[in-house]
Amino acid sequence: MAGQVDALYIYLLLVSGVMTALIFIAVTVLAIKYRRTAGRDAQQIEGSTFLEITWSIIPLFVMMTFFVWGAVIYFQERTPPADATEVYVVAKQWMWKIEHIEGQREINELHVPVGQDIKLIMTSQDVIHSFYVPAFRLKQDVLPGRYTTLWFKATKPGRYHLFCAEYCGTQHSGMGGDIVVMEPQDYAQWMAGGPSAPLQDTGKQLFTSLGCATCHRFDVQGRGPNLQGIYNKPVLLEDGRTVIADENYVRESILNPTAKIVNGFKPVMPTFQGIVSDEQLNALVAYVKSLSQPVTGTAGLQNPPATSPAQPKNMQVQ
Amino acid sequence: MISKAASRVIPANQAPKLNYLNNGHTLKSWLLTTDHKRIALLYLISVTVFFFLGGFFAMLIRLELLTPEGDLMQADTYNKVFTMHGMIMVFFFLIPVVPAVLGNFLVPLMIGAKDLAFPRINLLSWYLYAIAGTLFLHCMLTGGVDTGWTFYTPYSTSGTNTNIVEAGLAVFIAGFSSIFTGLNFIVTIHRMRAPGLTWDRLPLFIWANYATSLIMVLGTPVIAITVVLVAVERLFHLGIFDPALGGDPLLFQHLFWFYSHPAVYIMILPSMGVVSELIACFARKRIFGYKFVALSSVAIAVFGFLVWAHHMFVAGISLYAAMIFSFLSFSVGVPSAVKVFNWTATLYKGSISYATPMLYAFGFIGLFTMGGLTGLMLATIGIDVHVTDTYFVVAHFHYVMVGGVLMGYLGGLHFWWPKISGRMYPEGWAKLSALLVFVGFNLTFFPQFILGYLGMPRRYWEYARMPEFQVLNVLSTAGASVLAVGYLLPMIYLLWSLRYGPIAEANPWNAAGLEWRTTSPPPTFNFDETPVVTWEAYNYDEIPAKELEAPVAG
Numbered sequence: 001m002a003g004q005v006d007a008l009y010i011y012l013l014l015v016s017g018v019m020t021a022l023i024f025i026a027v028t029v030l031a032i033k034y035r036r037t038a039g040r041d042a043q044q045i046e047g048s049t050f051l052e053i054t055w056s057i058i059p060l061f062v063m064m065t066f067f068v069w070g071a072v073i074y075f076q077e078r079t080p081p082a083d084a085t086e087v088y089v090v091a092k093q094w095m096w097k098i099e100h101i102e103g104q105r106e107i108n109e110l111h112v113p114v115g116q117d118i119k120l121i122m123t124s125q126d127v128i129h130s131f132y133v134p135a136f137r138l139k140q141d142v143l144p145g146r147y148t149t150l151w152f153k154a155t156k157p158g159r160y161h162l163f164c165a166e167y168c169g170t171q172h173s174g175m176g177g178d179i180v181v182m183e184p185q186d187y188a189q190w191m192a193g194g195p196s197a198p199l200q201d202t203g204k205q206l207f208t209s210l211g212c213a214t215c216h217r218f219d220v221q222g223r224g225p226n227l228q229g230i231y232n233k234p235v236l237l238e239d240g241r242t243v244i245a246d247e248n249y250v251r252e253s254i255l256n257p258t259a260k261i262v263n264g265f266k267p268v269m270p271t272f273q274g275i276v277s278d279e280q281l282n283a284l285v286a287y288v289k290s291l292s293q294p295v296t297g298t299a300g301l302q303n304p305p306a307t308s309p310a311q312p313k314n315m316q317v318q
Numbered sequence: 319m320i321s322k323a324a325s326r327v328i329p330a331n332q333a334p335k336l337n338y339l340n341n342g343h344t345l346k347s348w349l350l351t352t353d354h355k356r357i358a359l360l361y362l363i364s365v366t367v368f369f370f371l372g373g374f375f376a377m378l379i380r381l382e383l384l385t386p387e388g389d390l391m392q393a394d395t396y397n398k399v400f401t402m403h404g405m406i407m408v409f410f411f412l413i414p415v416v417p418a419v420l421g422n423f424l425v426p427l428m429i430g431a432k433d434l435a436f437p438r439i440n441l442l443s444w445y446l447y448a449i450a451g452t453l454f455l456h457c458m459l460t461g462g463v464d465t466g467w468t469f470y471t472p473y474s475t476s477g478t479n480t481n482i483v484e485a486g487l488a489v490f491i492a493g494f495s496s497i498f499t500g501l502n503f504i505v506t507i508h509r510m511r512a513p514g515l516t517w518d519r520l521p522l523f524i525w526a527n528y529a530t531s532l533i534m535v536l537g538t539p540v541i542a543i544t545v546v547l548v549a550v551e552r553l554f555h556l557g558i559f560d561p562a563l564g565g566d567p568l569l570f571q572h573l574f575w576f577y578s579h580p581a582v583y584i585m586i587l588p589s590m591g592v593v594s595e596l597i598a599c600f601a602r603k604r605i606f607g608y609k610f611v612a613l614s615s616v617a618i619a620v621f622g623f624l625v626w627a628h629h630m631f632v633a634g635i636s637l638y639a640a641m642i643f644s645f646l647s648f649s650v651g652v653p654s655a656v657k658v659f660n661w662t663a664t665l666y667k668g669s670i671s672y673a674t675p676m677l678y679a680f681g682f683i684g685l686f687t688m689g690g691l692t693g694l695m696l697a698t699i700g701i702d703v704h705v706t707d708t709y710f711v712v713a714h715f716h717y718v719m720v721g722g723v724l725m726g727y728l729g730g731l732h733f734w735w736p737k738i739s740g741r742m743y744p745e746g747w748a749k750l751s752a753l754l755v756f757v758g759f760n761l762t763f764f765p766q767f768i769l770g771y772l773g774m775p776r777r778y779w780e781y782a783r784m785p786e787f788q789v790l791n792v793l794s795t796a797g798a799s800v801l802a803v804g805y806l807l808p809m810i811y812l813l814w815s816l817r818y819g820p821i822a823e824a825n826p827w828n829a830a831g832l833e834w835r836t837t838s839p840p841p842t843f844n845f846d847e848t849p850v851v852t853w854e855a856y857n858y859d860e861i862p863a864k865e866l867e868a869p870v871a872g
Contacts (some may be wrong), residue, residue, distance in 0.1 A: 008701060015821070023683065055659045078690060143634050173778035
């Protein structure tokens with residue numbers, strides 16, 4: 001992605017450079033050529049509609065190339081591949097807390113294998129932060145109360161700066177760290193180093209201990225919807241709207257259950273605002289997602305696109 | 319030469335003509351004046367105070383960033399310093415500077431009116447500004463604010479313990495000052511033009527101020543409401559913006575930028591108007607494509623309201639919203655480009671003098687072109703994702719707001735200084751300071767484009783982990799020192815000229831505007847006789863150019 005952004009940037013620099021040079025040369029040449037001299041008066045010229053239209057249309061056309069190219073890159077930046085490895089990020093003043101799906105945790109460092117699509121699912125515990133990796137030319141604000149996502153595929157091993165780019169208080173400039181991009185075998189070794197349970201297992205335990213399982217049953221219809229297979233699928237709501245059950249929907253349904261009631265159910269679920277932490281929420285979301293994954297590995301390999309119709313997978317080939 | 323020499327000396331036996339400056343010397347005659355020209359001077363003094371205060375904070379910022387470590391001040395202090403710099407410069411300098419100083423002085427003069435439509439509201443508007451400014455100074459002296467001038471929630475409502483409510487109140491009151499000025503201009507321009515001064519004969523400075531006033535009246539109430547909502551959430555914990563209380567932080571950003579993006583045009587449009595006046599006068603020509611330049615101001619004012627979310631491409635708005643706002647943002651580029659092309663074309667076959675105001679106009683074209691083109695880069699979403707909230711953005715908006723607005727303002731101040739003060743400024747010093755401002759400005763802010771693309775985020779107190787950023791920061795600080803000298807010089811020689819400058823004629827530039835058809839300085843009611851306009855704007859073919867050499871420093 002960095003290469004594409006740089007290519008566009010070079011194009012913009014060239015066009016802007018040419019424009020600046022043209023204006024600069026025109027002003028300089030005209031200012032010297034038509035400097036005030038004795039015996040020559042200014043010659044009045046009314047203007048020219050033809051010229052006005054020309055120098056409106058041509059820049060507009062050039063700008064549209066900026067727009068389209070920039071929008072195409074942005075579209076890719078904002079459309080994570082369906083099979084990207086997910087990593088949860090919780091920002092707080094003034095640190096980045098990272099949690100891998102395998103349960104590995106780290107602070108102010110994110111280890112990723114080279115050549116793999118990584119999707120960050122991010123939220124903040126306090127104010128707005130922004131996850132910024134200049135080497136990847138990527139940035140995404142991280143908001144309290146909702147998830148935002150960012151995806152990337154690192155292409156070269158190394159350590160890259162991670163910054164907070166949205167002003168967040170006293171130690172804003174100290175809120176940073178490194179993205180550590182590793183060869184896959186080094187990464188596997190690093191990942192094996194920590195003793196931890198996968199995130200979805202933590203979520204499963206919470207699902208039981210918080211009592212979610214008493215209503216959201218998998219065997220018979222409970223008081224709440226069965227959560228198997230719902231992730232990233234459209235859900236019909238009581239008021240007739242349809243929403244996609246994405247991360248933000250699951251999150252909202254835990255913290256503010258009455259906001260979007262599923263058709264056919266009653267608003268009986270209590271809020272878990274203030275009861276579950278952001279980390280626990282992430283674990284619950286990971287668990288709910290795992291309920292929608294094929295049970296066997298082979299099934300998953302056969303038809304990954306079919307499990308996520310909402311993802312415009314075809315955009316990846318661009 | 320004889321008439322020139324004579325114009326410098328007042329004959330000893332003749333008292334100077336009664337004018338707005340010597341018509342009453344008491345403090346009361348100034349503080350209770352309803353004369354738009356005196357109110358303009360009240361504004362001139364107050365915005366200058368705020369400019370140098372804001373500039374002082376800018377120097378502190380540049381000094382702190384001279385080294386990668388945070389060694390000059392504490393992090394909290396630095397955060398307050400850049401917040402004070404931003405709030406002072408935006409709300410108490412850039413927004414009022416050209417309309418409230420030059421506009422106040424010139425709008426009635428240029429349209430042949432005795433005063434603005436509502437002289438008392440004009441005075442009230444200065445008092446509101448003064449109250450807001452005093453409140454802000456009080457807030458600053460009792461601890462200041464550390465949110466950045468953008469007041470982003472939930473940091474401003476729940477995150478910081480600094481005095482947001484007082485700073486917000488100051489912005490709220492200053493906003494009404496701005497609304498009243500806009501209202502006054504709109505009514506005045508509609509109702510009080512001299513006989514024969516039709517819309518297509520109006521000076522472009524008037525068109526620019528008219529467009530600006532529309533934004534002031536339509537946009538400012540939104541920021542006023544927004545800061546009230548911030549205060550309400552802070553004081554009463556009503557959930558509006560903070561998700562912990564059930565609010566939406568992006569709602570704040572939408573409301574804030576709905577005003578604050580058009581506010582950029584409140585700042586730049588009047589300066590564009592100034593530049594049109596300067597180029598016409600010093601090229602001795604009618605502005606090329608007058609109608610297009612006039613309407614482009616209105617187009618910028620209208621389109622300016624449709625692009626606010628381009629500040630939010632990475633804030634968490636939807637993919638498609640971002641694309642629409644990117645597309646719309648380019649629409650502002652066209653009328654801005656049209657202005658630059660027309661100014662350049664005006665030079666063709668002109669008779670160009672290099673007097674100081676014209677140097678500032680050249681500087682404006684250069685810096686605004688660069689500010690505008692980097693603005694197009696920022697409107698290109700793929701680039702914005704990388705460089706937003708970095709020094710690239712900082713450099714961009716300084717090119718537009720400081721490079722653009724201040725070049726226009728200083729050019730205008732020099733151009734109309736003879737009319738305002740009745741004295742000429744020293745041309746040599748003025749040329750030197752124009753050069754220092756241009757060079758210092760580029761040295762300060764050009765390195766910041768590179769810093770931004772390399773990834774240095776804005777609002778960073780220290781960059782100890784990234785020592786590679788130091789060279790460019792040192793360059794920037796060096797440039798800021800040159801720039802500071804460039805700004806201090808006019809302050810000194812303009813004050814000096816009040817006493818020692820050569821006496822100005824009624825029309826020292828042989829310029830075309832109505833304001834030059836009355837004495838310098840003008841009498842209290844501007845014109846002894848209401849002018850009747852029978853000519854088009856910028857009829858430079860009917861006015862002979864000044865002698866070749868510019869007036870020599872006195």
